[in-house]
Amino acid sequence: MANKPVQNYIPALTGVRALAAYLVFISHYYYVFDDTFPHIVQRFLGEFHIGVSIFFVLSGFLITYRYYGNFHLTTDWFKQYLKNRVARIYPMYAILTLCAFAYYFITKDQSITKGFENPIALLAMNITFIRGFFYQFWDTGIAQGWSLTVEECFYFSAPLIFLIAKKYNKFYIQPAILTAFAIGMVLIFSRVNWYGFFGNLPFVMLFTFFGRCFEFFVGVQLARIILNKGFERTNKVVYTYLGFLLIMLCVLAMAYQPVPKGWAAGVQSPAGIIINNYFLCVAVALFFYGILTENTVMKKVLALPFVELLGKSSYIFYLIHLGWMYTLMHQSWDWLNEYSFELYDKWGKDWPSVFENDKLNLLYAFILLNAISVLLFKTIEEPLNHYIRKSNFLIKNKPRNPENSSAQIK
Template sequence: MSQKTLQNYIPALTGVRAMAAYLVFISHFGYIFDDYLPQSVQKFLREFHIGVTIFFVLSGFLIAFRYYDNFSLSKLWFKKYLKNRVARIYPMYAILTSGAFVYYAFTHQQAIVEGLQPVVAFIMNIVFLRGFFDDLKFTGIAQGWSLTVEECFYFSAPFMFYFAKKYGKAWLQPFVITGTGALLVLIFSHINFYGFFGNFTFMMLFTFLGRCFEFFSGMLLALYVRKKGLTRTNNFKFTYLGFALIFACVWLMSVLPILPGNSFGQQHPLGIITNNYLLAIAITVFFYGLITEDGTILKGILSNKFVELLGKSSYIFYLIHLGYMYNMLNTGVNWLNDAVFNLYDKWGVDWVSPFQNEQLNLLYLFITLNGIAILLFKNIEEPLNHYIRQSDFLVKNTPRNLESEAALINR
C-alpha cells in the first residue's frame, strides 16, 4: 500500500465505523437477551459502549493525518477547516435533533428536555452546549452527547498541532487538558447549575477534557505513520493483537464491581482508566494493523464494499438507533403484532405472529434502522456534504479547491 493510497482513502477504517456503531447498539439493547444469557455475558455486552472510544480514536487519527502537515492558525485556513467539519457533522445532526423536538411537541417525552423550557433545550442541543452539563447530557438525541466531545476536539486540534510542533512532547498535552478538567470540577462541583462539570466521573467519561487521550492516541498514530511510513520489516499481525486487546479491556470493565448509582463497570475508577487509556491504546494497535497489513480476515471484512457503505451511513445509524426514531419504529412493530393477532382472531386460528418475539423484533428494527440510515446518507447527508464543501460558505471556493475537496467528501 502506498502513502498516496493512504492519503486518499482507507476503506477498512470506514468499515470500522459500522463496527463501532453496532457495538454501541448492542450495549443499549443487549438486555433483550438477558433471559438467555449468563450474568457475566450480560455485563460483557453492556460494556460495548466502547464503540464511542473507537470513534474518538479514529477521529484523532484522520484529523491529524489529513491536517497536521498543512495546518495554519491563519483565518483563511481555519475557515476552510471549519467548513469541512461542518459539512461532515452538522447537517444531519441538526436535522435529526430538530426531529427529536418535533417528536417532543407531540409526545411530551420529558427525557428530551429534562425539565428545561423546550426552546432552551433545543438551543442547548443545536449548538452542542448540553454536553457540558451532567443533568442535560442526554437531552435531545441522548447519544448525541458524544458530538459535543467531537466538536471540542475539532476546535482544539489545530492548537494541539501548533503546540506539538513548537514545543514537542505531544504526549503531555492530554494530561494537561485533563488536569484542566479536574480543576473545573473542583471549582464547579459545589455550584448546582445543571451539573456543569459537576463531578469527576462526568468529566472523565462525557467531556473532551476527560477523554482527550483517546483522540491523542489516534493523532500520535497518524504522526508515527507519517514519519515511519507503511512498510514494516516484520509480519506480526497487529490487527489481531489489537482486536484481542480491545475485548480484553471490555472483559476487564465487565468484571469490575458496579458502584452504587452506576450502571457500568466503566464508571468504576479502574473502568475509567481502562476505557479512556488502555482501550485507546488497544484500538490504536488495531488501527495500526489495519493500515499497514494486507490479507488479514478482519481487514478483508471491514474493506468489503457493503460494509464500507454501512460505515459511511453509520453516523446516521448512531444518531437514530436510540431515541425517537427507534421508539416510532418499535411502536410500529407492536401495532403490526396486534394487527396480525386481530387477523388471526377473525380467521379463527391460533398461529404464531412474526412480531411477537422480542429478540426477532430487535433484528427487524436493526435492519430497518440500517436501511433508513443508508437512504438518509445517500439522499440527504452525502448531497449536503458535497453542497457545503463546494459552496462559498465561510470561504469562497476556487476550481482548485473544489478539485482537492472532492476526494475528501467522506472523510
C-alpha cells in the same frame, strides 16, 4: 518529521465506523437477551459502548492524517478546515435534533427533555452542542449525541494541538494538562450545582473532551507515526488481531467491575474509567495499526463495498439507533403484534406472530435503521456535505481545492 505521501482513502477505516456503531447499538439493547445469556455475558455486551472509544481514536487519527502535513494556522486555513468539519458533522445532527424536539412537542416524551421545563432553551443547547458540558442535560435530545460535543471540542483544539506539537515540540504534555484542567473544573463547579456544569468526576471523565482527550491524542500519535514511517513495516506481529483481542480483554475487565449506584455500566466505576480512557484506546490504536499495515481477512471484510457503504451511513445510524425513531419502531412492532393476533382470532387460527419475539423485533429494527441510514446518507447527508464544501460558506470556494475532496470519511 519527514512526511510520507498520504494515501487519501482507506476503505477499511470506513468499514470500522460501521463496526463501532453496531457495538454501541448492542450496548444499548443487550437487555433483550436477558433470558438467553449468563449474567457475565450480558455485562460483557453492555460494555460495548467501546464503539465510542473507537470513534474517538479514529477521529484523532483521521484529522491528523488529513491535516497535519498541510497545517498552517492562518485565517483562510482555519476557515476551510472549519467549513469541512461543519459540512461533515452538522447538517444531519441539526436535522435529526429538530426532529427529536418536534417529536417531543407532539408526544411530550420526557426522554427528550428529561423533565426540564424550558424545551426551547434545551433545543438551543442541543443545536449548539453546549448541553454536553452539563450533567443534567448531556443525554437530552439525541441522547447519544453527547459524543459530538466531545468531537467538536477536538476539532476546535486540533489546530492548536498541531501547533504546540510542531512549533514547541510539546505533544505528550497536552493530554495531562487537559485532564488536570478537567479535575480542577470539577473541584470548582461540583460545589456550585449549576445544572451539573462539570458537576462530578465520572461525568467529566466519561462524557467531556477534557476527560476523553487521551483517546484522541492516541489517534493523533498513530497518524504521526504513519505519516513519518508510512504503511510498510518489517516485523511479523499481527497487530490487527492482537489489538482486537486486547480490546475484548478491556471489555471483559470492565464487565467485571461493580456498577456504581446511579450509573449503568462498569465503565463508570473508577477502574472502568481508567481502563476505558487509557488502556482501551491503546488497544484500538494497535488494531488500527494492523488495519493500516496488514492485509488480513478482517481488513478485507471491512473494505468490502457493502460494508463501506454501511460505514459511510453509520453516522446517521449512530444518531437514530437510540431515541424517538427506535421508539416509534418499537411501538409499531407492538401494534402489529396485537393486530396479528386480532386477525388470527377472526380467522380461528392459533398461529404465532412474527412480532412477538423481542429478539426478532430488535433484528427488524437493526435492518430498518440501516436502510433508513443509507437512504438518508444518499439523499441528504452526502449531497449537503458536498454542497457546503463547494459553497462559499465561511470562505470562497476554490476550484480543485484538495480540502474539498471526499478523500476520507473525515
